[in-house]
Amino acid sequence: MHEPTWSGPPGRSGPQGPLIGGGAGGDAPLRRATDGRVAGGIAAGIAAKTGFNVTMIRVIFCVAALISGIGLASYVIGWLFLPAVDQPTTIGSRALADRRGLAVAAMTASMIIVALVIVSILGVGILSSFSWPLVIAAAGMVLIWRNADPGEQGAMRALAQPLLDVGDAGPRPRLRLRIIVASVMLIGGAATLASVHNVRQLLAPLIGVVLVIGAIAVLLGPWWLRVARAAMVERQARVRAEERTEIAARVHDSVLQTLALIQRRADSPQQVIQLARAQERELRSWLFDGRAPGSMDGLVTTFAGGVKLIQQDIEAQHEIAVEAVTVGDCEIDEDLSALLAAAREATVNAAKWSGATVVSLFSEVEPTEVSVFIRDRGCGFDPEQVPDDRKGLTESIKARMARRGGSATVKSVLGEGTEVALTMHRAQPAEDKPTRDQAGPAEDQPSQDQPSQDQPSPAEPSQAS
Amino acid sequence: MTGQGAKAGGSRPRVFIVDDHGLFRSGVRSELGDHVEVIGEADDVGPAIDGIAKSLPDVVLLDVHLPAGGGQLVVSELAHALPQVRFLALSASDAPEDVIAVIRAGARGYVTKTISGAELVDAIARVAAGDAVFSPRLAGFVLDAFASQPGGTQGAQPAPSFDPELDQLTPREREVLRLIARGYTYKEIARELFISAKTVESHVSSVLRKLQLSTRHQLTRWAAERRLA
Numbered sequence: 225m226h227e228p229t230w231s232g233p234p235g236r237s238g239p240q241g242p243l244i245g246g247g248a249g250g251d252a253p254l255r256r257a258t259d260g261r262v263a264g265g266i267a268a269g270i271a272a273k274t275g276f277n278v279t280m281i282r283v284i285f286c287v288a289a290l291i292s293g294i295g296l297a298s299y300v301i302g303w304l305f306l307p308a309v310d311q312p313t314t315i316g317s318r319a320l321a322d323r324r325g326l327a328v329a330a331m332t333a334s335m336i337i338v339a340l341v342i343v344s345i346l347g348v349g350i351l352s353s354f355s356w357p358l359v360i361a362a363a364g365m366v367l368i369w370r371n372a373d374p375g376e377q378g379a380m381r382a383l384a385q386p387l388l389d390v391g392d393a394g395p396r397p398r399l400r401l402r403i404i405v406a407s408v409m410l411i412g413g414a415a416t417l418a419s420v421h422n423v424r425q426l427l428a429p430l431i432g433v434v435l436v437i438g439a440i441a442v443l444l445g446p447w448w449l450r451v452a453r454a455a456m457v458e459r460q461a462r463v464r465a466e467e468r469t470e471i472a473a474r475v476h477d478s479v480l481q482t483l484a485l486i487q488r489r490a491d492s493p494q495q496v497i498q499l500a501r502a503q504e505r506e507l508r509s510w511l512f513d514g515r516a517p518g519s520m521d522g523l524v525t526t527f528a529g530g531v532k533l534i535q536q537d538i539e540a541q542h543e544i545a546v547e548a549v550t551v552g553d554c555e556i557d558e559d560l561s562a563l564l565a566a567a568r569e570a571t572v573n574a575a576k577w578s579g580a581t582v583v584s585l586f587s588e589v590e591p592t593e594v595s596v597f598i599r600d601r602g603c604g605f606d607p608e609q610v611p612d613d614r615k616g617l618t619e620s621i622k623a624r625m626a627r628r629g630g631s632a633t634v635k636s637v638l639g640e641g642t643e644v645a646l647t648m649h650r651a652q653p654a655e656d657k658p659t660r661d662q663a664g665p666a667e668d669q670p671s672q673d674q675p676s677q678d679q680p681s682p683a684e685p686s687q688a689s
Numbered sequence: 690m691t692g693q694g695a696k697a698g699g700s701r702p703r704v705f706i707v708d709d710h711g712l713f714r715s716g717v718r719s720e721l722g723d724h725v726e727v728i729g730e731a732d733d734v735g736p737a738i739d740g741i742a743k744s745l746p747d748v749v750l751l752d753v754h755l756p757a758g759g760g761q762l763v764v765s766e767l768a769h770a771l772p773q774v775r776f777l778a779l780s781a782s783d784a785p786e787d788v789i790a791v792i793r794a795g796a797r798g799y800v801t802k803t804i805s806g807a808e809l810v811d812a813i814a815r816v817a818a819g820d821a822v823f824s825p826r827l828a829g830f831v832l833d834a835f836a837s838q839p840g841g842t843q844g845a846q847p848a849p850s851f852d853p854e855l856d857q858l859t860p861r862e863r864e865v866l867r868l869i870a871r872g873y874t875y876k877e878i879a880r881e882l883f884i885s886a887k888t889v890e891s892h893v894s895s896v897l898r899k900l901q902l903s904t905r906h907q908l909t910r911w912a913a914e915r916r917l918a
Contacts, residue, residue, distance in 0.1 A: 545803070549829035549870045552836060584825060584872030588832070597871045643871070 256308045264303035293357030300364035319367040324458055329363040331451040336362055338440050378629045473620045477569055478506055528553040530564040531587050534571055542575035545582045552589030562628045563594060563648040569620040570598040570644040578602025593649050601641040607634055702817040705729045705746035707737040707763060709756055720806035725813055737763045746774060747817045753780035753787045761794035768795035777816045785830050793901050798822025820890045821897035828869035831900060856903055858896060865892045
């Protein structure tokens with residue numbers, strides 16, 4: 225009857241770096257931390273504010289949760305009503321507008337109450353001290369889950385992953401699990417019945433319980449069903465919306481980029497034709513073969529290969545040299561192809577906007593994460609000044625990374641250039657193939673002209689999205 | 690132009706160009722312009738060794754690939770006899786084994802042939818002053834070659850090293866190499882890491898030393914594997 229693990233206070237101490245905010249936070253109001261958080265960032269936030277050790281605060285929350293459940297409820301309430309460091313509003317304020325979410329929360333709460341009532345009828349009193357905190361925590365988690373921002377949802381998903389994996393384990397293991405659980409219950413029930421001498425005496429309360437459950441089901445069942453169905457419909461709608469964003473990002477990366485290029489090369493019919501052909505091919509293979517534009521499906525299988533492809537494509541399409549240096553290598557999975565797509569987009573940005581003649585593309589595959597740095601010495605830009613309809617930076621790079629639990633930071637100085645840093649965690653660090661056993665530094669043919677070298681080079685312009 | 694090794698001092702470095710493409714030599718010559726003094730040219734290993742021994746330049750711009758063999762032949766022939774002559778390797782190919790070989794033979798740096806004129810002048814000055822010059826690509830090679838911790842090498846027997854320190858990079862050196870690979874200049878690296886440009890240079894020089902002196906089994910194996918790839 226416990227909520228999924230992530231609803232619990234952060235018991236496991238995550239890989240926390242130094243406390244946020246550099247020491248006691250003084251007068252700043254208490255906020256949820258985004259760095260070093262395990263679940264909602266409450267403990268880290270309190271630690272930053274008070275200067276106490278974050279692990280100690282986590283332990284206190286855990287102990288409080290185990291003793292009475294109040295720790296759990298207060299944690300969830302804090303999660304709901306404290307704004308995160310980087311956000312102006314609380315999840316709670318957003319949840320108020322989410323009427324369907326409130327309905328689902330109410331449904332969850334009522335189901336748990338019913339379950340608790342049944343448990344108490346059966347006379348199992350162990351959970352009584354947990355009952356209210358549990359109801360509050362569960363309902364709160366529903367609202368948090370639905371209303372947290374994408375970054376936080378990514379973090380929660382990562383925490384909940386083990387549970388989701390159990391659910392996704394495929395039909396067979398699940399079936400087996402169900403059979404095992406059912407037979408254990410059956411045997412247990414039969415044994416209990418058999419152990420009581422006067423069966424009739426036992427039957428009376430049992431029938432009572434069945435009747436109560438029946439009554440509740442008749443009373444609340446339809447409402448539960450309705451709420452559940454509405455939630456499902458809404459989920460589908462959200463999936464569709466996500467798909468649309470994904471498609472928008474793809475179209476931006478391919479068709480819109482090519483159109484922009486064609487406008488710039490209008491004076492060279494040969495190049496325009498070439499670009500149009502390439503785009504047509506790409507679009508066709510997307511629409512009919514299902515190969516997403518810019519994706520490496522079937523073309524390359526390793527990360528270094530993907531980087532090389534980016535280098536070749538961009539040097540072919542834009543008048544810029546891409547100096548690619550790759551350290552280590554590994555197989556591409558979905559996370560890494562998202563990383564590659566974001567890297568490609570950042571490189572295209574540098575090619576289109578920076579005015580620089582070279583862009584450095586450095587990637588390093590480490591056991592636990594893969595990072596890519598895209599740097600140019602171009603004109604630089606002010607991220608605040610990028611018009612909203614320019615999707616490249618926010619949608620194709622930042623959101624794409626966030627959806628997969630990665631991060632993207634952009635450092636740009638006007639007149640000095642821009643550096644985009646992308647980091648993605650690796651899915652299964654365990655089966656890391658020896659990094660060096662594949663491509664080393666992208667040793668292959670250097671892009672035709674690349675002033676490598678670490679020298680001061682004349683300042684040039686850079687990109688915006 | 691007498692052969693006595695007047696070090697870079699304040700004057701222009703004296704440069705000797707070794708490359709089998711005449712066109713490339715004249716291109717470099719004109720790009721370098723007045724910033725350096727080109728005192729000789731050669732198009733193959735033999736003439737290069739003779740010419741360099743005779744003219745004693747400050748810096749030799751050395752193509753990694755020459756008809757009679759790798760540029761490392763020139764370096765290994767002369768490096769010990771003429772310690773005052775510094776070698777800067779240039780190549781178009783970037784095959785890691787060639788680059789590593791020429792560095793291990795004693796070259797002070799490595800740049801790609803596509804380097805711009807101004808950058809090349811700067812690299813020459815730096816090599817003439819005794820510093821090491823790493824291109825982003827070389828930095829990547831080194832990071833890759835030193836990636837695994839000694840002892841943790843898969844399958845390979847531990848390197849029979851006399852000095853284990855030579856077999857790994859310090860975290861700081863790694864950081865510096867990463868920034869070089871990301872396209873940072875020494876000055877920018879210094880700013881990023883809050884250290885002086887001189888310190889950056891000494892980190893790079895120490896990496897170069899490790900690259901040249903390490904008996905790390907890994908290094909050779911790594912370079913050889915790259916060839917197969």
